[in-house]
Amino acid sequence: MAAQEAAVDAVDPVREDPAREDSGRSGRRNPGRDDSVRDREIAVEQEHLDRVYHRLEEKIDEAEFLMRDAAKLGQVGTPGALAERDAQVFRAGVHLSRLNNEFEDFLFGRIDLLRGKDGKKGPDGAYTSVEPADDAVRPDGTAEIAETLHIGRIGVLDADYAPLVIDWRAPAAAPFYRSTPVEPGRVVRRRVIRSKGRRVLGVEDDLMRPELTARLDGAVLPVIGDGALMAALGQARSHTMRDIVASIQAEQDLVIRAPAASVTYVEGGPGTGKTAVALHRAAYLLYQDRRRYAGGILIVSPTPLLVAYTEGVLPSLGEEGQVAIRAVGHLVDGAEATVYDDPAVARIKGSARMLKVLRKASRGALERPGPTVTVRDGQLALGDDEAPGTPDRLRVVVFGRRLELAADELRRIRENVLGGSAPVNLLRPRARRLLLDALWARSGSAGRHTDPELAAELRSSFDEDVIGEDSFLTFLDEWWPELTPRGVLAAMADERRLGRWARRVLNPGEVRRLARSLARAGADGKGPLSVHDVALLDELQSLLGAPARPKKRRELNPLDQLTGLEELMPQREETQRERAERLAAERTEYAHVIVDEAQDLTPMQWRMVGRRGRHATWTIVGDPAQSSWPEPKEAAEVRDEALGTRPRRRFELTVNYRNPAEIAELAARVLELAMPGATSPSAVRSTGVVPRFAAAGDRPLGETVREEARRLLERVDGTVGVVVAMNRREEAARWLAGLGDRVVALGSLEAKGLEYDATVVVSPAEIADGSAVGLRVLYVALTRATQELTVVSARRDQPDGDGVPELLRGGGGRGAPERGKAGRGRDDRPGTPPDGG
Numbered sequence: 033m034a035a036q037e038a039a040v041d042a043v044d045p046v047r048e049d050p051a052r053e054d055s056g057r058s059g060r061r062n063p064g065r066d067d068s069v070r071d072r073e074i075a076v077e078q079e080h081l082d083r084v085y086h087r088l089e090e091k092i093d094e095a096e097f098l099m100r101d102a103a104k105l106g107q108v109g110t111p112g113a114l115a116e117r118d119a120q121v122f123r124a125g126v127h128l129s130r131l132n133n134e135f136e137d138f139l140f141g142r143i144d145l146l147r148g149k150d151g152k153k154g155p156d157g158a159y160t161s162v163e164p165a166d167d168a169v170r171p172d173g174t175a176e177i178a179e180t181l182h183i184g185r186i187g188v189l190d191a192d193y194a195p196l197v198i199d200w201r202a203p204a205a206a207p208f209y210r211s212t213p214v215e216p217g218r219v220v221r222r223r224v225i226r227s228k229g230r231r232v233l234g235v236e237d238d239l240m241r242p243e244l245t246a247r248l249d250g251a252v253l254p255v256i257g258d259g260a261l262m263a264a265l266g267q268a269r270s271h272t273m274r275d276i277v278a279s280i281q282a283e284q285d286l287v288i289r290a291p292a293a294s295v296t297y298v299e300g301g302p303g304t305g306k307t308a309v310a311l312h313r314a315a316y317l318l319y320q321d322r323r324r325y326a327g328g329i330l331i332v333s334p335t336p337l338l339v340a341y342t343e344g345v346l347p348s349l350g351e352e353g354q355v356a357i358r359a360v361g362h363l364v365d366g367a368e369a370t371v372y373d374d375p376a377v378a379r380i381k382g383s384a385r386m387l388k389v390l391r392k393a394s395r396g397a398l399e400r401p402g403p404t405v406t407v408r409d410g411q412l413a414l415g416d417d418e419a420p421g422t423p424d425r426l427r428v429v430v431f432g433r434r435l436e437l438a439a440d441e442l443r444r445i446r447e448n449v450l451g452g453s454a455p456v457n458l459l460r461p462r463a464r465r466l467l468l469d470a471l472w473a474r475s476g477s478a479g480r481h482t483d484p485e486l487a488a489e490l491r492s493s494f495d496e497d498v499i500g501e502d503s504f505l506t507f508l509d510e511w512w513p514e515l516t517p518r519g520v521l522a523a524m525a526d527e528r529r530l531g532r533w534a535r536r537v538l539n540p541g542e543v544r545r546l547a548r549s550l551a552r553a554g555a556d557g558k559g560p561l562s563v564h565d566v567a568l569l570d571e572l573q574s575l576l577g578a579p580a581r582p583k584k585r586r587e588l589n590p591l592d593q594l595t596g597l598e599e600l601m602p603q604r605e606e607t608q609r610e611r612a613e614r615l616a617a618e619r620t621e622y623a624h625v626i627v628d629e630a631q632d633l634t635p636m637q638w639r640m641v642g643r644r645g646r647h648a649t650w651t652i653v654g655d656p657a658q659s660s661w662p663e664p665k666e667a668a669e670v671r672d673e674a675l676g677t678r679p680r681r682r683f684e685l686t687v688n689y690r691n692p693a694e695i696a697e698l699a700a701r702v703l704e705l706a707m708p709g710a711t712s713p714s715a716v717r718s719t720g721v722v723p724r725f726a727a728a729g730d731r732p733l734g735e736t737v738r739e740e741a742r743r744l745l746e747r748v749d750g751t752v753g754v755v756v757a758m759n760r761r762e763e764a765a766r767w768l769a770g771l772g773d774r775v776v777a778l779g780s781l782e783a784k785g786l787e788y789d790a791t792v793v794v795s796p797a798e799i800a801d802g803s804a805v806g807l808r809v810l811y812v813a814l815t816r817a818t819q820e821l822t823v824v825s826a827r828r829d830q831p832d833g834d835g836v837p838e839l840l841r842g843g844g845g846r847g848a849p850e851r852g853k854a855g856r857g858r859d860d861r862p863g864t865p866p867d868g869g
């Protein structure tokens with residue numbers, strides 16, 4: 033609230049221009065009459081909101097009536113009436129639930145427009161023309177407001193089908209977001225309305241045509257406040273993201289409403305609204321073509337923390353069911369990543385080289401080494417792993433004869449079956465087929481009948497005999513076991529076997545590191561997984577194929593096994609509807625895929641995400657300067673493979689809405705080290721509060737951090753984030769114990785995408801860890817605060833006399849902020865961009 037008032041009082045070039053004061057044009061500001069004008073304007077909007085509520089109540093009554101009516105129809109009981117009732121109940125239910133959902137705070141905007149070029153109206157009752165009519169402005173600079181539109185979360189028409197509220201996603205609402213003083217179109221004034229329930233609390237105006245004197249119903253259009261954007265940006269942050277529907281900026285709106293026929297790339301620095309834009313785009317696409325996106329929209333987020341942070345935005349925009357927001361480590365059902373790999377291991381697991389290793393492993397894992405035999409207390413003893421190795425001999429008795437296939441022949445058959453690229457589990461029927469062929473040949477029965485019918489009969493009873501033998505089925509299960517992704521990953525934890533599968537792909541050091549890391553997942557495949565393990569599991573799933581049908585069914589109908597083909601076909605008894613339901617429940621493919629923080633996806637993760645959008649359109653948002661993946665070129669190649677030949681469209685976001693200029697300036701020094709020559713987005717506001725530096729010196733680091741976090745808690749109303757190097761996460765949580773839930777400790781990689789009112793960044797040198805990737809991670813850490821930033825240095829940071837760590841001292845000519853002097857700074861008024869523009 034304080035920020036809101038501050039914003040109202042802030043200097044605004046339009047409102048303070050003395051020439052305008054005198055001219056009597058729209059937008060002038062006269063402090064003496066401000067309050068009464070504001071109150072009057074609030075009353076005007078209140079009147080409109082009352083009308084809207086009245087209409088909504090009528091609609092709710094209508095919906096309830098429909099529900100009751102539908103129930104009555106149901107009592108008639110004819111099939112036609114029942115179908116009609118179902119349709120009515122459905123329609124009324126959807127209607128009611130939407131109305132109830134959106135009832136709170138859904139009217140948020142208004143635009144006052146000049147007359148359009150043509151006189152045509154769209155389906156929402158608004159004039160469609162973007163440009164004003166040639167004579168809309170008189171030669172003396174005066175004009176009449178010809179149309180006023182209110183914008184809200186859903187559209188509401190009055191009883192005469194005139195628009196009371198336009199849905200924010202409707203074409204008629206676009207000027208609310210697109211119009212700027214440079215390209216105003218028909219918009220003269222844009223107003224953001226702040227309301228709670230049924231009460232209008234405030235209005236904030238932006239004037240798009242300050243040169244005009246525009247009149248509405250004979251009176252000059254008044255302008256209130258300093259614009260909604262500054263008011264929104266100054267608000268305290270909570271642990272969840274808010275929607276920005278009332279203050280979407282023109283360059284963001286272009287992305288949100290970009291047609292979805294292809295791949296839409298969005299790049300922009302920290303705080304430019306990429307995540308917000310991605311979420312609003314999902315809501316927009318659903319509005320625009322609900323049927324097409326019934327196939328679902330997937331939003332891939334880097335961490336579960338960011339998923340939790342953003343989860344409320346879509347429901348607040350009235351969209352939920354169709355959109356799945358999932359962390360990249362939670363994309364595979366039943367496999368949730370809970371641990372982080374160290375960077376050297378992550379680099380191996382994420383690399384496209386793993387594909388070759390996994391291909392070999394998925395085939396090689398069919399072969400199990402025998403139990404290890406060791407000498408214990410002078411006796412030969414089996415190792416801990418007592419599972420039998422792969423059998424090297426098949427013995428069966430058929431037609432009263434003993435038949436045997438020896439190791440060489442079995443190997444030859446296995447190689448033959450594995451010759452193609454089909455998924456290993458789906459090759460089992462073929463392996464069985466070739467075993468039967470080999471046994472048949474060994475039996476010498478092939479030449480016994482010249483009559484083809486008799487020969488075929490003999491062959492089929494031979495096969496039946498073999499398949500009826502328990503020893504054959506047991507052999508098959510051991511010789512060609514059904515492989516699971518976790519089983520293969522566990523097999524890869526054996527360094528010797530992994531070394532074989534990774535020959536000429538990974539060096540011995542990499543093999544050792546990878547095997548050790550995979551051993552953590554456990555031989556039983558139940559240990560914790562990392563984000564990168566999950567992408568490996570997904571790749572293995574596609575290399576192995578879905579497991580074959582359950583045994584029970586096969587036993588019922590053993591002859592089914594003979595061709596092997598039926599295992600690839602859908603089960604016959606499944607109806608189309610059942611199939612549709614099953615697919616929806618197991619949905620692994622989506623109609624649109626949005627990737628947030630795309631710069632972090634490894635090649636293996638791009639493959640995993642790509643599989644979920646093979647027929648999708650895409651929105652990909654990211655910032656190369658924040659990438660924690662060291663091989664961007666390799667990732668880009670795999671990404672392009674995953675996206676195929678779809679046309680690409682690129683957008684750039686250039687304004688930092690999160691960080692005040694003081695923080696952005698400090699972060700820019702690290703950007704210069706991490707990516708020399710890269711440009712930072714320009715910060716939209718300045719707070720006058722420079723970053724603070726505190727060196728721990730001889731005191732324990734935790735003590736200083738706790739002290740600084742406590743200090744920030746007193747200075748801001750919302751949240752405080754304490755960002756530490758990944759290996760200090762638990763320690764940092766202990767440092768902050770008892771300070772309450774407004775403060776959280778998080779590892780540098782977990783900070784991705786999040787924001788806090790204030791942050792403490794602990795030991796930049798530890799976070800950067802001497803690598804280019806580390807510097808980019810530090811850049812992320814430094815750009816999380818909306819109000820205040822404190823940097824705490826350890827000895828390793830080599831702080832100077834002012835406590836400024838070496839990494840943040842930047843090039844020559846910088847004015848390093850002073851130790852302990854937070855709050856001191858340039859004469860920056862809230863709401864005023866640093867360059868005054």
Ligand SMILES: Nc1ncnc2c1ncn2[C@@H]1O[C@H](COP(=O)(O)OP(=O)(O)OP(=O)(O)O)[C@@H](O)[C@H]1O
Pocket residue numbers: 261264265274275276279280281284300301302303304305306307308309655658689690784785786787815
């Ligand atoms: N048009 C806007 N109106 C109000 N707030 C906005 C607007 N655009 C962005 N913001 C706010 O700016 C902050 C940063 O937005 P967001 O997290 O989407 O940026 P980002 O580009 O994803 O940042 P990063 O790359 O650092 O994760 C959020 O608090 C968001 O609500």
